[in-house]
Amino acid sequence: MRLSAMLLAAGCSARVPPTPPDPLEVQRERASLPGREQSLELCRLATMELAAGNADRAEGALRQAVPRMMSVTADGEFAALLGAEDRKEWKGEPYEKMAAYHLLGSLLLASGDTDNALAMGKSAVLADTGFRWEGFSSDFAAGLLLQALAFAAEGEASNADAALERAVDAVWQRTLVPLLSDALLAFEVEGNDGETAAARALLLAGLSAGVSSSPRDPAEAVRGALSRATDLRAALLDPGPPPPGTEGIATGAARRALDGMGRLGQRWTEAAEALPPEALQPARATERALRDALGGRKLVVWVAAGRGPRKAQQGRYGEQLVIVPGRPGRPALELDGTPMDVVLVDDMGWQATTRGARRVDAFNRGKAVFKDTATALGIGLVVAGDVLADTARTQGDSTAGGVLQLVGAVLWIAGAVANPQADVRAWEGVPGGLWLAVADPPPGPHRIEARGRAWDVDVPERGTAFALVPLGPQEEP
Amino acid sequence: MRIALGLLIGMTGCAHRAKYVDPDAVSKVEGTGLEARDLRAVAGEMTVQLLGSPAVAAHEGPARVAILPIENRTRFLIDPEIVGTLVSDQVINGGGGRIAVVNRDLLDEILAERERLRTGAVEGGPVGALAGVDIFLEGEMRGLAASDARNQSDYLVVRFQLTDVRSGIVSWSNSWEVKKEGGWSVLYQ
Numbered sequence: 001m002r003l004s005a006m007l008l009a010a011g012c013s014a015r016v017p018p019t020p021p022d023p024l025e026v027q028r029e030r031a032s033l034p035g036r037e038q039s040l041e042l043c044r045l046a047t048m049e050l051a052a053g054n055a056d057r058a059e060g061a062l063r064q065a066v067p068r069m070m071s072v073t074a075d076g077e078f079a080a081l082l083g084a085e086d087r088k089e090w091k092g093e094p095y096e097k098m099a100a101y102h103l104l105g106s107l108l109l110a111s112g113d114t115d116n117a118l119a120m121g122k123s124a125v126l127a128d129t130g131f132r133w134e135g136f137s138s139d140f141a142a143g144l145l146l147q148a149l150a151f152a153a154e155g156e157a158s159n160a161d162a163a164l165e166r167a168v169d170a171v172w173q174r175t176l177v178p179l180l181s182d183a184l185l186a187f188e189v190e191g192n193d194g195e196t197a198a199a200r201a202l203l204l205a206g207l208s209a210g211v212s213s214s215p216r217d218p219a220e221a222v223r224g225a226l227s228r229a230t231d232l233r234a235a236l237l238d239p240g241p242p243p244p245g246t247e248g249i250a251t252g253a254a255r256r257a258l259d260g261m262g263r264l265g266q267r268w269t270e271a272a273e274a275l276p277p278e279a280l281q282p283a284r285a286t287e288r289a290l291r292d293a294l295g296g297r298k299l300v301v302w303v304a305a306g307r308g309p310r311k312a313q314q315g316r317y318g319e320q321l322v323i324v325p326g327r328p329g330r331p332a333l334e335l336d337g338t339p340m341d342v343v344l345v346d347d348m349g350w351q352a353t354t355r356g357a358r359r360v361d362a363f364n365r366g367k368a369v370f371k372d373t374a375t376a377l378g379i380g381l382v383v384a385g386d387v388l389a390d391t392a393r394t395q396g397d398s399t400a401g402g403v404l405q406l407v408g409a410v411l412w413i414a415g416a417v418a419n420p421q422a423d424v425r426a427w428e429g430v431p432g433g434l435w436l437a438v439a440d441p442p443p444g445p446h447r448i449e450a451r452g453r454a455w456d457v458d459v460p461e462r463g464t465a466f467a468l469v470p471l472g473p474q475e476e477p
Numbered sequence: 478m479r480i481a482l483g484l485l486i487g488m489t490g491c492a493h494r495a496k497y498v499d500p501d502a503v504s505k506v507e508g509t510g511l512e513a514r515d516l517r518a519v520a521g522e523m524t525v526q527l528l529g530s531p532a533v534a535a536h537e538g539p540a541r542v543a544i545l546p547i548e549n550r551t552r553f554l555i556d557p558e559i560v561g562t563l564v565s566d567q568v569i570n571g572g573g574g575r576i577a578v579v580n581r582d583l584l585d586e587i588l589a590e591r592e593r594l595r596t597g598a599v600e601g602g603p604v605g606a607l608a609g610v611d612i613f614l615e616g617e618m619r620g621l622a623a624s625d626a627r628n629q630s631d632y633l634v635v636r637f638q639l640t641d642v643r644s645g646i647v648s649w650s651n652s653w654e655v656k657k658e659g660g661w662s663v664l665y666q
Contacts, residue, residue: 066554071508072629072659104554115549115557122552126622 024048031061036089039068040425043092043100047429050470053455055107062104069097070123086423093323095309095352097127098140099430103468105146106302110466114153121146121163128351139174141167141290142302142346142434148294149466164294168287172215174350175283180207180222183271189263198253199260202229202236203268205245218272226265233257282344289343289436297438298459301448303342305331305471306432309352311424321422325349328433331471334449340437347433429472509631509657510553511618519635519653520563523616527564528572532612532639532648539577542568542639543610551620551633560616560635579610612648613640632656 027048031041042065049058069091092100105120124143138144144167151160184203189196203225210225235243236254246254293300306329314320328347333340441459448455450469457467498504501514511519527533533540544565547557568576580587587607593599614637621632638650 063554067508068506070510070553071506073505073507116554119549119552119554122622126552126624 024052036087037425039065039092040090040427042068043096043427044429046100046103047427047470047472050103050468051472055110055468059104059107059111062100062107066100066104066120066123069100086421086425088423090423090425092427093311093352094127095323095348096427096430098124098143098351099308099348099427101127102140102142102146102434103304105143105150106466106468109146109150109153110468114150118147118150118154121150139170140346140351141170141174141286144170145290145293145345145436148290149300149464152294153464160294164290167290169215171283171286171290171345173211175280176211176215176218176221177207179275179279180211180218180225180268180272183275184264184268187267187271189260189267192256192260194253195256196260196264198249199229199257199264201249202233202246202254202257203261203264205229205232218275219269222265222269222272226261226268229261230258233261286343286345289341289438290345292438293436297440297464298443299335299439299441299446299457299465299467301333301340301437301439301457301467301469303331303333303435303437303450303469303471304431304433305329305435306348308428308430308432309349309426311422311426313422313424315422318421321424323352325353326432328431328435329471331435331450331469333437333469335437335439335441336446337449340439340448342435342437345434345436348430349432352430431470431472507659508553509622509629509659510551510620511555511633511635511655515633515655516560517563520560520567522653523560523635523637523651524564524567524571526651527568527614527637527639527649528575530639530649532641533575536575536611539574541577541579541608541611542614543579543581543612544614545616547616547618549618551618552622552631553620555618557616557618560618564614564616564637577608579608581610610642613642614638615640628658628660630656630658 027041027045031038031045033041042061046058046061046065049055049061068089071091091097101120101124105117105124108114108120109117121143124146125138125140128138128140128143144163148160148163148167151157151163181204184200184207206225206228207221209228210221210223213224214220232243232246233254236246236249237251242249307326309326310324312322312324314322325347326349328344328349330344331342333342443459443461446457446459448457448467448469450471455467455469457465459465500517504512544561547561549555549557565578569578590599591604591607594601594604616635616637618633618635620634623630632654633656634652634654636650636652639648640646641648
């Protein structure tokens, strides 16, 4: 008893514990320090500033980070070549760049700097494209819509309309590519399995071109894919290097693949015409929302919600970068107490796993993830390899598919092989999804609410008010 | 030991100190967009061309020029006002009086002060008409970008033009262009 009393007395005389530092101040300090992770710390700071309601400070942080992320010069490259990859200066994977550029562009648009908002929309799309030389278009609809909104704010209606149509194309493109890819893989046709596999690989290699030329018409996209596949086959049979996406397909199999392409093409066209309406419904809803946003509405709200993609190391030496998609979430938003309709414009998990030069995630899943750039090196090979390997395995011979997969994998992880461990430093503030809400409230002050938080917005007499609602990944269950 | 430790701390401390560099020097953070030296080169060349243009040379007395906001249509974050400011400085200070820059940014303040002068609220005497504008100077930056996983290329054009306010005719125009290519190292591909 006496001992307890003494301890209690001693406790009472103890020092008052120091006040824990303000996390925002700590992050501001970290982001101010030069170093190979300064861009990452600035992006993290932007996330925290937005969460604290400091849009101006978030914009300032991103204004510092973005030029570094765009720069082609970097510190620490030699050290990273010799050691762990994370010793290089952090610039972000393509999906992180897209998120940073889009976020900054949205903030700039809301603050009236439409010139630079437009610039960020263009950069976001370019970061996604990657293979523009080959003529493949970006499917980052959020970046294209940002361009359209900036053009509209500048009074350039024709440019705004053109950007909007590209955004709509992007939505349909990324909807159709996986649907048609799955459709082609779902049925069997009569004929030699090896030749059919080669035919299927050629058709898949042509899919991106077909969808790019007719992104809103599944059957026409398949016909375009067939046409492109025919061209690819002819190019493959010509002397010289094989066209991108067809490396590893044996010339003999390609020569005999024409009949198989015809049979597959017919079934594929039928399947495209019979795509279930519910599979196309999300794209239709997104298209309506995009057109609504450009239709002279008074309020356009970007909502960044959901859990963003995550990076992980994989492989014997942790040499492979694996990007694990997050979840776009579904935000519930109210404008002055009335629920708003929100539509998903972009799933950043999709963007993260299908873009950039290291699409190791698709490889590791062992299943074709196929989209617009699929005929470019790497992914096209692995997709084709999957098809051949799956077919050949049933015959007890997986050599052809194995070679294709191996070549594709080598291309994919060429950078990672030189470095013992893949760089998994990540900006955790990338949202899982970019959502859009539009409304026509009367001019004056209004309040947007979500998850117990509020954002005030002033709707002008003329023109459109833009708002950004950052719900943050940490708030997703 | 203490001296060595002190030296080490001192060296570490020095590493993060900011330093002055030549605005035309190659920066540690460079992309394929417009850098400081590009903007300075644009402003310098455009000023020389502008001062030597027939539209300005043929003008009786100083040509009264209003510099309009310069548009950025590139994919890069740029403060376009930098170029406008540099051009304005150079034509005022190095133009030998051939160009008079009309300031419309302060129009509200100027009108308010003129009203105070007119009513005698402040001393300064009678006021005449404000200077009109003979020529509008417009500028825009445009770009064409292409990239793949390894390379980045940007073609950038900065264009200026003079429009005569009386005729509406573009009396002079000139472009400054540059193409830059950069490669991502294997670590960033």
